[in-house]
Amino acid sequence: MSLGTMTAARQQKKRGFSVAKRVAAAIFAVFLVLPIRIPVAGAAGPLERVVVDPASGLAISGFDPVAYFSRGKAVQGRPELELRAAGVIWRFENEGNRAAFADQPEVYGPQFGGYDPVAIGRDTSVTGHPLIWTIKDERLYLFYDEAARAEFLADPERIIERARQKWPSVAYMISR
Structure with a gap:
């Protein structure tokens, strides 16, 4: 018709x-x-819900995230070497570290955004301290205290897996 x-x-x-x-x-x-970002259950991107120092506004209190890998120690970043990533400001010891982070923030950023993975595994958020840390499987983890770090080192695979399982609900509570 x-x-x-x-x-x-x-x-x-x-x-x-x-x-x-x-x-x-x-x-x-x-x-x-359009690219669609679908969160993976249990995924714990290093720049997701990053811990920010409330006084300075800096990620991981201004410590250089690349220096943990390149120098094997926590090194304070310099104010003139800053980079904004994931909505927060990161500081670096040198231009090379800043460039490395800019190229691969998912490699150098602390896992779980700098929250303690032991606490996350207990379904709570506790800020990790930048001077209490370890690198496991080429990933940086920060801890609230030495006891949490020791617990992690005793069985890192179990702690990481448990934290990954709990991270979505903990990250949700952090964002509220």
């Missing part, structure tokens, strides 16, 4: 329906080309 043989009311309804279908198709097409 052509539009010429329909009543005026049906023609209007038919035109409205086809416009609605075209709009819906356009919206659907946009969603097909």
Whole structure:
């Protein structure tokens, strides 16, 4: 049936329906080309919910996250060598460290955003201290105290797995 043989009311309804279908198709097409980030259950990206020092506004209290790997120690970053990533300010000891972090923040940033993985495994958020740390499987972990660090070192795989399982709910509580 052509539009010429329909009543005026049906023609209007038919035109409205086809416009609605075209709009819906356009919206659907946009969603097909947009990148969609789907969080993985238990994923613990290092720059997700990063601990920020409330006094300075700096990630991990201004310590250089790359220096833990390159120098094997906690080194205070310099104010003139800052970089904004994940919505927070990071400081670095030298330009090379800043460039390395800018290139691969997921490698150098502390796991669980700098929260203590032992506490996360207990379903709570406790800020890790930048002077109490370890590197396990090329990832940086910060701890609240030496007791938490010792517990982690006694069975790191179990602690990491448990923290990964609990992280989504803990991260949700942090963001509220």
